[in-house]
Each structure stands twice: as C-alpha cells, then as structure tokens.
Amino acid sequence: MNMLPNDKILPGHQTPNRPLLRVVIVGHVDHGKSTLIGRLLHETGSLPEGKLQTINAVSDRRGVAFEWSFLLDALQTERDQGITLDTSQIRLRTASCDVVLIDAPGHAEFVRNMVTGAAQADAALLVIDAAEGVREQTRRHVHLLHILGISQLAVVVNKMDRVGYAQSRFVEIKAAVAGELSELGFSAVTIVPAAARHGDGVAQRTPALAWHSGPTVLEMLESFTPAKPLAELPLRIPVQAVYRFDDRRIVAGRIESGRLAVGDEIVVLPRGATARVRSIEQWPALAGSPLAAASRAGQSIGLTLDDQIFVERGDMIASPQQSATAARLLRARVFWLHEQALCVGSNVGVRVGTAECSGKVTLIENAIDPGELAPSKAQAIARNHIGEIEIALTHPIAADVHVQNPRTGRLVLDFAGRISGGGPILARDGDPAGARGRAQEGTPLAAQAGRLNALLDALPAPERLARFCREVAGRLVFTTSFGLEDQAILHMLHEQDIDIDVVTLDTGRLFPETYQLWSETEERYGRRIRAIYPEHGKLESLVAAHGINGFYASRAARTACCHVRKVEPLNRALAGAAAWIVGLRADQSGHRGATALTAVDARGLLKFSPLFDWTREAVQSYVAAHRIPLNPLHGSGFASIGCAPCTRAIAPGEPERAGRWWWEQDGKKECGLHNAGGGKAVAEPAQP
Amino acid sequence: MSRLDDLEAQSIFILREAFARLRRIGLLWSLGKDSNVMIWIARKAFFGRVPFPVLHVDTGKKFPEMYAFRERYAVEWNLDLKVEPCPPVEAVDPTLPPAARSAARKTEGLKLALAKYGFDGLIAGIRRDEEPTRAKERVFSLRGIEGRWDVRDQAPEFWDHFNAAPPSGAHMRIHPILHWTEIDIWRYTRREGLPIIPLYLARNGKRYRSLGDTDITFPHASDAASIDDIIAELEATTIPERAGRAMDHEAEDAFERLRVTGYL
Numbered sequence: 001m002n003m004l005p006n007d008k009i010l011p012g013h014q015t016p017n018r019p020l021l022r023v024v025i026v027g028h029v030d031h032g033k034s035t036l037i038g039r040l041l042h043e044t045g046s047l048p049e050g051k052l053q054t055i056n057a058v059s060d061r062r063g064v065a066f067e068w069s070f071l072l073d074a075l076q077t078e079r080d081q082g083i084t085l086d087t088s089q090i091r092l093r094t095a096s097c098d099v100v101l102i103d104a105p106g107h108a109e110f111v112r113n114m115v116t117g118a119a120q121a122d123a124a125l126l127v128i129d130a131a132e133g134v135r136e137q138t139r140r141h142v143h144l145l146h147i148l149g150i151s152q153l154a155v156v157v158n159k160m161d162r163v164g165y166a167q168s169r170f171v172e173i174k175a176a177v178a179g180e181l182s183e184l185g186f187s188a189v190t191i192v193p194a195a196a197r198h199g200d201g202v203a204q205r206t207p208a209l210a211w212h213s214g215p216t217v218l219e220m221l222e223s224f225t226p227a228k229p230l231a232e233l234p235l236r237i238p239v240q241a242v243y244r245f246d247d248r249r250i251v252a253g254r255i256e257s258g259r260l261a262v263g264d265e266i267v268v269l270p271r272g273a274t275a276r277v278r279s280i281e282q283w284p285a286l287a288g289s290p291l292a293a294a295s296r297a298g299q300s301i302g303l304t305l306d307d308q309i310f311v312e313r314g315d316m317i318a319s320p321q322q323s324a325t326a327a328r329l330l331r332a333r334v335f336w337l338h339e340q341a342l343c344v345g346s347n348v349g350v351r352v353g354t355a356e357c358s359g360k361v362t363l364i365e366n367a368i369d370p371g372e373l374a375p376s377k378a379q380a381i382a383r384n385h386i387g388e389i390e391i392a393l394t395h396p397i398a399a400d401v402h403v404q405n406p407r408t409g410r411l412v413l414d415f416a417g418r419i420s421g422g423g424p425i426l427a428r429d430g431d432p433a434g435a436r437g438r439a440q441e442g443t444p445l446a447a448q449a450g451r452l453n454a455l456l457d458a459l460p461a462p463e464r465l466a467r468f469c470r471e472v473a474g475r476l477v478f479t480t481s482f483g484l485e486d487q488a489i490l491h492m493l494h495e496q497d498i499d500i501d502v503v504t505l506d507t508g509r510l511f512p513e514t515y516q517l518w519s520e521t522e523e524r525y526g527r528r529i530r531a532i533y534p535e536h537g538k539l540e541s542l543v544a545a546h547g548i549n550g551f552y553a554s555r556a557a558r559t560a561c562c563h564v565r566k567v568e569p570l571n572r573a574l575a576g577a578a579a580w581i582v583g584l585r586a587d588q589s590g591h592r593g594a595t596a597l598t599a600v601d602a603r604g605l606l607k608f609s610p611l612f613d614w615t616r617e618a619v620q621s622y623v624a625a626h627r628i629p630l631n632p633l634h635g636s637g638f639a640s641i642g643c644a645p646c647t648r649a650i651a652p653g654e655p656e657r658a659g660r661w662w663w664e665q666d667g668k669k670e671c672g673l674h675n676a677g678g679g680k681a682v683a684e685p686a687q688p
Numbered sequence: 689m690s691r692l693d694d695l696e697a698q699s700i701f702i703l704r705e706a707f708a709r710l711r712r713i714g715l716l717w718s719l720g721k722d723s724n725v726m727i728w729i730a731r732k733a734f735f736g737r738v739p740f741p742v743l744h745v746d747t748g749k750k751f752p753e754m755y756a757f758r759e760r761y762a763v764e765w766n767l768d769l770k771v772e773p774c775p776p777v778e779a780v781d782p783t784l785p786p787a788a789r790s791a792a793r794k795t796e797g798l799k800l801a802l803a804k805y806g807f808d809g810l811i812a813g814i815r816r817d818e819e820p821t822r823a824k825e826r827v828f829s830l831r832g833i834e835g836r837w838d839v840r841d842q843a844p845e846f847w848d849h850f851n852a853a854p855p856s857g858a859h860m861r862i863h864p865i866l867h868w869t870e871i872d873i874w875r876y877t878r879r880e881g882l883p884i885i886p887l888y889l890a891r892n893g894k895r896y897r898s899l900g901d902t903d904i905t906f907p908h909a910s911d912a913a914s915i916d917d918i919i920a921e922l923e924a925t926t927i928p929e930r931a932g933r934a935m936d937h938e939a940e941d942a943f944e945r946l947r948v949t950g951y952l
C-alpha cells in the first residue's frame with residue numbers, strides 16, 4: 001500500500017473562487033464507496049495529520065486490516081458492522097477544483113440517506129464491485145439519480161484485484177453496465193477500472209492496470225461541472241416570510257430562477273395580483289451595492305412592493321410574462337421512502353417551493369421496484385420504489401413542470417410528520433390537456449405533443465416508448481431502415497411485447513448487407529417486417545427519364561428518385577396512422593438539432609423520436625449490451641446507411657451524415673421523409 | 689456570485705426557514721468564531737435585528753476574553769441575550785472520560801434551558817468539516833426527549849425542504865453553517881470586518897483555533913497575528929482544527945457519545 005501523500009496537491013482547503021463541485025458516490029452495499037473516498041483523500045494529500053495512525057488503531061482494535069472506509073464511517077455501529085449507515089460529506093482539493101465528496105450508504109435499509117446525500121450532488125460516481133457486477137442497489141441508485149435530476153455520471157469498476165486485474169472481466173462488466181445505463185438515458189458514460197483499497201486507478205496509473213488507457217477516478221471527478229444557478233429562466237421566488245420589523249413590509253425569499261431589478265413588474269401566485277418592485281432591501285445598507293438594484297438566481301433577498309397587495313409565506317413571485325400555474329391537481333413521478341406504502345387515497349403533505357398543503361393521491365401508475373427492473377401491477381408505491389401519482393390538493397399552489405423549471409417543477413411529500421418522497425412534476429391541471437395524462441378527444445395535435453413531452457421526457461427510452469404506445473390511440477407505425485437506432489427501438493418493442501406496425505421501405509437499391517440484416521432481424525425477433533415498395537409505374541417512368549443511376553446528375557434528379565422510391569411509399573405507409581415512431585437523434589447533424597421527443601408531422605400525425613436525446617455512443621453501447629444484430633457496414637466506417645449508390649463510408653471525425661449524397665454540398669441532406677410539408681416546429685429530417 | 693456569497697445565501701435561507709417553521713427558537717452563542725459569523729448572518733437575514741433569543745449556555749469556565757466579548761457585543765449587536773448556567777460536573781454521566789464529562793455539563797445546561805423556555809428549535813453553529821460525526825448531520829436534525837440524537841433513524845432531507853415538526857418534548861437542532869469550512873469562516877470574518885476574540889491570534893508563539901472551556905482547550909504553536917495570517921496558516925496546515933479540544937481524543941467513541949446524548 002502506498003502511504004505517501006501526493007505532494008503535488010495542497011491540503012483540503014479551498015481558495016475562494018475555484019469551482020466547487022459536489023459529487024455523490026453511489027452503488028451497492030460493500031462495493032467500496034467509502035473506501036474509494038478515503039483513498040481519494042489520501043492520494044490528494046487531503047487527510048489531516050495523524051489521521052492514518054488513528055484509523056490504523058481503530059482497525060487494529062476490531063481485528064481487521066487497515067480500513068479506508070473508517071475515515072468516513074465514523075459511527076461506532078458503522079465501524080462494528082462495516083457498513084455506512086448515513087451519508088456524510090468531506091472536502092477534497094484537486095489541481096483544478098474543490099470537491100465536496102458525498103458518501104452514500106449502499107444498504108437497502110438506508111436508501112433514504114442515499115437520497116439525502118445524492119439530492120445535493122451535481123454529479124455521481126457509481127461504484128461496482130468487479131467480482132459481483134450490477135446488483136439490486138446499483139440499479140436502484142441509478143434510477144434514483146435519474147429521478148433526482150442528476151445527469152452527470154461516471155462508473156468505477158472497483159475491486160479489480162479480486163478478478164486478478166483482468167481486462168476481459170472489465171470489458172464484460174463495462175458492456176453490461178453501459179447497456180443498463182443507456183436504457184435510463186445516461187449515455188456515453190465513462191467507465192474506469194480501479195482497486196480502491198490498493199490505490200490502483202484512483203489518482204495514479206499503476207502497473208496492475210497498465211492496460212487501461214482511460215482516465216483515473218480523480219481525472220473523472222475533474223471532468224464534471226458544477227450546476228449553475230438558473231439565472232436565464234423566468235423569475236421564481238418562493239416567499240419564505242413577510243417581515244414587519246419596522247415600518248417596511250419586507251418580502252423575503254431566495255431567487256430560485258431568473259433575475260429581479262427595482263421597477264420590475266411581478267405577479268404573486270396563486271392569487272395572481274401584480275405589483276412593481278419598489279426596493280431590494282439589505283442590511284447593512286451599502287451605498288452603491290449592486291444587490292440593491294438588481295439580484296439574480298441563488299441570492300436570498302428581501303424586497304418591498306409599490307402596492308400593498310397581500311403576500312404571505314407559500315406564495316410564489318413570478319414574472320407576469322412567463323408565470324407559473326396555480327395548480328389544484330399535480331401529476332408527478334416520485335420516489336417513496338416511508339415504510340408505509342403510498343396508495344390511492346393516501347393523504348400526504350405536498351410541498352412545492354415554500355408552499356405547503358395536504359393532498360390526496362387519486363391515481364397511481366407505473367409503480368416499479370427499481371432494484372428489480374420488474375414493473376409492479378400494484379396500485380401502490382412501496383418503500384424505495386418509484387411510480388407516477390396524481391394528487392389533488394386542498395389549496396391551489398403555484399408550480400412549474402419539471403422540464404420547464406427544475407427547481408420549482410418538483411414536489412416533496414411528507415407523511416406522518418416526516419419527509420417521505422418527492423420527484424419531478426410532469427403536469428398540472430392548468431395544462432392544456434389536463435393533468436389526467438390521457439389523450440383527450442379533439443385535442444389539437446400540438447397540445448397533445450406538448451403534454452406527451454412533459455409526461456415522457458423524464459422517462460428512460462423503453463418506458464417512453466411503452467407509455468407513448470399506451471397513451472396514443474389509433475394505428476402506430478414504426479419505420480425502420482435497420483440502422484443502429486432502429487434496431488435498438490425494435491429491440492425495446494420486442495422486449496416489452498409492444499405490438500405495432502413495423503415497416504421498412506425497400507427502395508430496391510439497398511446494400512446486400514442490409515437485406516441480410518433484415519432477414520436476420522426477422523429471425524431474431526420472430527416477426528415479419530412489412531415491406532413497402534415503390535409504385536412500379538412511377539419507378540419505370542423515373543428510370544426511363546433519368547437512367548438507372550440518374551441521381552448523380554443533379555439534385556433535382558436525386559430528389560425525384562428519393563420521392564418515387566421513399567417518400568411516396570412512406571406516405572402510403574403512414575396514411576391513416578395516429579403516430580409515426582422513428583429513430584432520430586438530435587445530434588445527428590446540425591440540421592436535425594431541432595428534433596423533439598414528440599413533434600407534429602405535417603401529414604397530420606404525431607412523430608415520436610424516443611431516442612432523440614441519446615448520443616451515438618449511447619446507442620452503440622445499448623445495442624452491444626443486448627447483442628442486437630447490426631449491419632456489418634457500421635464496422636467499415638458507414639455511419640448512416642441508406643441506398644447503396646448514395647451512401648459511402650465516412651472518415652473519423654466527419655459528421656455522421658457526411659456519407660449520404662456526399663456529392664451534394666452540405667446543407668439540407670435530407671431525402672424528404674422527415675420534412676414532408678414542413679410542419680411548424682417540426683422542421684426535421686431524414687431516414688433511409 | 690462568489691463562494692462566500694453562495695454560502696451566505698444558503699445560510700440566510702436556512703435561518704429564515706427555521707424562523708418560519710418552528711414555534712419558538714433560540715440561537716446558541718458559544719462566543720466563538722462560528723457562532724459570531726452565524727449571528728452576523730442572522731442579522732442580515734432579518735435586516736439588522738436577531739428576532740429570537742441568543743443563548744449562552746455558560747459552563748463558567750470560559751476565558752475572561754470571551755466573557756468580555758459577550759458583554760460588549762450583546763449590547764452592540766442588540767441581542768436578546770440569555771445566559772444559562774450549567775450544573776456541576778457531579779450531575780454528569782460518570783462513565784464518560786474526564787474531559788468529555790466536563791464538556792457534557794454543557795449538554796445538561798442545554799436541557800435545563802430547553803425546559804425553561806420551551807424551545808422547539810435551537811440554532812447551532814456546527815460545521816461538517818470539524819468532526820466526522822458532525823459530517824453526518826442534517827441541516828434540521830431531530831433531538832428526541834432528553835435531547836437524544838438518533839443517528840440510526842435520521843429523516844430524509846433534500847432539495848432544501850426540512851423536517852421541522854418535532855413531537856412535543858422533542859426539538860430540532862438547526863445548523864445554518866453546516867456546509868461552511870474553517871477557512872470559509874475566516875475569509876468571511878475578514879470580508880465582513882467582524883470582531884474576533886483576541887485568543888485566536890498568536891501571543892507568545894501560540895494561538896487557539898477552537899475555543900472551549902479553559903481546562904480542556906489548548907493553544908497550538910503559531911505566529912498568526914492577524915486574520916490574514918490565520919488564513920495563510922490554514923491554507924498550509926494539515927493539523928485538524930479540534931486537535932486542541934481534549935474531549936475529542938480521549939476515546940474513539942467519546943465525541944459520538946457526547947453528541948448522541950445531546951451535545952452539539
């Protein structure tokens with residue numbers, strides 16, 4: 001064991017304006033979270049003098065070898081039982097930033113403490129024992145991170161010494177973990193090997209892990225970024241109190257989002273009265289202080305208004321142009337931590353910002369035990385489970401939906417005098433289609449799309465897909481060209497037994513490899529994929545006019561070919577459908593950046609891209625993890641594969657779609673499938 | 689916003705939540721650097737005046753400089769000061785090691801004050817970086833009947849929503865500067881121009897980093913004669929802050945036992 005502190009880094013004190021990053025360490029019980037923190041502290045020279053000797057004595061007294069975890073596990077029961085009971089925090093200083101390391105317990109009994117710690121984090125490190133792999137709390141913690149809104153995640157495959165530092169074992173775990181994570185929307189997650197107890201891969205590259213060329217754990221920490229205050233969102237100030245210590249009536253609260261300046265008009269919710277800001281108060285009064293004229297998200301302030309409108313604790317001050325909604329019914333995705341399950345009919349306390357009232361649960365859906373991956377049919381959310389609720393409130397309270405404002409778009413539930421759950425708000429009764437979460441007759445498509453986005457955005461892709469198919473009535477069509485994304489979606493449909501129309505457009509010009517994959521895919525999933533062909537008359541005229549490879553001659557000839565071979569057949573495939581499911585991703589090319597989860601297609605149907613926020617790496621790890629059949633051409637540099645004469649391989653670093661119609665200048669390299677008629681807010685792009 | 693502004697904004701938020709959510713609260717003033725910062729922030733939170741009593745639970749064994757500081761600033765800061773005595777050491781758990789037993793007098797004094805005023809919330813200036821069991825604290829931490837801390841059953845606390853409904857007879861400890869570090873305290877003291885007890889500055893090559901009872905608190909070797917010097921010293925040192933507090937070091941579990949029975 002290397003006991004020499006790394007002298008390059010100074011002790012655990014911070015200078016005032018280095019970034020301060022909060023990182024929680026999560027994972028299954030005993031996988032080595034506390035040990036990793038202890039070792040990180042040691043290797044960065046953050047431990048106070050005499051600490052190692054103390055831990056040595058404490059370990060000796062219990063007859064165990066030197067236990068790094070005792071640095072964090074300070075309670076007697078924790079040391080006696082060798083597990084972490086409650087979360088704690090400790091500072092570490094790296095070369096580039098100050099880090100608050102948050103230790104979380106992995107034992108199922110203490111999930112509430114894990115949530116307490118994780119909710120404060122900007123980023124998370126997931127620790128997995130190399131010998132044990134993904135376990136129940138590994139999954140549960142990842143689900144909880146997701147619902148807590150923590151999107152920065154990296155994985156440490158720990159205890160590599162227990163598997164002889166074998167690279168093969170690491171690769172195996174890495175594939176499995178990447179697959180599970182991508183299903184939850186954590187894409188392109190960095191995964192590194194380590195042996196925390198021995199210091200391998202923690203802050204230093206050691207010979208035992210010489211085969212690993214990626215970052216150390218410490219380097220991964222430094223790659224995270226701290227959360228920023230939400231100054232750019234609309235103004236929200238939950239009112240903490242109104243003070244009348246002298247002749248002023250000072251409204252006190254913290255600005256959760258937005259900015260505020262003297263003279264601004266504000267609205268006070270839920271009642272909706274408006275006034276202007278007369279002053280921003282502070283003590284001691286400092287002449288010329290910038291706070292006195294304008295403040296912004298993150299500051300705790302006091303203000304006075306020009307009009308004596310009624311304001312009390314629990315109100316929310318908002319910008320009148322972009323106000324929040326006074327809701328009496330909320331739909332939310334929640335985690336539940338109380339021993340007594342949350343049921344339909346349960347009465348609980350509901351808090352949003354500083355507003356509080358009682359609420360009655362009127363509906364529970366999609367309850368799952370995130371440790372088991374198994375959906376539960378139960379109309380209840382048991383302890384440490386997750387589900388969706390609708391809750392009717394005794395008083396209206398001002399709330400946002402989470403996708404619009406993460407801080408005022410979440411609720412906290414208390415039960416029997418104790419905080420017991422919480423999660424993102426998906427919808428409110430004030431929203432266009434109502435918080436019932438069902439498609440309603442006559443709802444304009446755009447509103448339905450908006451509602452579906454609020455409902456589905458926070459969900460992992462397979463659940464999005466399943467929910468979408470349940471929520472939308474009518475015929476649903478999934479078009480596949482057997483690309484990576486399409487194959488991933490087909491797999492998700494198959495795994496969840498979702499029976500919808502699966503269609504491919506056979507242009508007649510596909511690669512032999514694509515036809516081979518088509519047949520393999522049918523075999524693997526035991527189903528037929530419906531082929532749609534060009535109309536033979538039109539095709540015959542096209543070839544007669546332009547020649548068999550006429551598309552190289554001009555853009556007009558190319559679009560004519562695409563029209564006959566793809567667009568017209570697609571229109572036929574979609575005729576009368578309620579929704580079209582596609583494998584688009586927002587980052588595929590500059591032009592596809594406008595891709596939304598649910599959009600309205602100009603053909604008068606919903607267009608749903610369940611993988612819109614995935615990266616290519618996430619899709620790759622997902623298909624690898626599930627051993628999904630793939631087009632062998634991906635292996636030879638083909639990224640996006642369409643018709644053979646019109647697709648070439650791309651060089652590393654070229655944009656993904658550079659290999660399509662490469663002879664045309666970049667701009668709109670689309671075949672017309674995804675921009676038929678150019679519906680608004682849907683200006684979007686392509687497939688085969 | 690600078691780091692210190694962030695820390696201050698969060699502390700103000702917590703103090704205002706405590707004042708709004710609990711029935712009757714008091715602030716524990718140990719006269720040290722941390723509780724002085726806390727009182728200053730409370731004055732900012734409530735625009736100049738601390739709107740609840742400030743308690744000094746007095747062991748009678750503080751340094752004379754500390755008493756002088758108390759008398760002066762209670763008046764200058766317009767505090768509603770309550771000085772509460774502690775029972776003699778004989779009234780304290782005899783199984784504790786000597787220094788811890790001496791420190792535990794404060795716990796007993798606290799219990800008497802709680803009963804006398806009927807507080808359901810006490811604001812205390814502890815920090816996570818001082819000591820590992822303090823690092824496991826909640827911002828709003830329940831103390832049961834007899835002031836006990838049930839560390840195995842702390843309630844969830846997240847997104848700045850706090851548990852503040854203690855059953856009758858119990859109370860909450862509120863920790864508004866839990867997230868600060870020792871050097872943050874000194875940087876803030878310097879920035880805000882706060883007064884300090886001179887014992888923190890070196891005299892004859894020694895200074896105190898943490899102030900407690902005279903008989904169980906020891907100075908360390910230092911030449912830091914100004915706040916700037918203290919900050920420079922802290923940037924370089926690897927000696928823990930509470931090294932000079934005897935009760936922390938008598939036995940592995942001494943501090944935990946103190947805290948479980950109601951110590952800060």
Ligand SMILES: Nc1nc2c(ncn2[C@@H]2O[C@H](COP(=O)(O)OP(=O)(O)OP(=O)(O)O)[C@@H](O)[C@H]2O)c(=O)[nH]1
Nearest residue numbers: 029030031032033034035083084106159195196197
């Ligand atoms: N062989 C080996 N053992 C390790 C390694 N890292 C941690 N351990 C041991 O695994 C055991 C559990 O480690 P902890 O750090 O307490 O695990 P934890 O994840 O914090 O556990 P909980 O907090 O209780 O969930 C301890 O005995 C560690 O010494 C490692 O790299 N190799």
Ligand code: SF4
Nearest residue numbers: 551561562565643646
């Ligand atoms: S991609 Fe090429 S071959 Fe295929 S339809 Fe379009 S132009 Fe014709």
Ligand SMILES: [Mg+2]
Nearest residue numbers: 033034083084
């Ligand atoms: Mg642990």
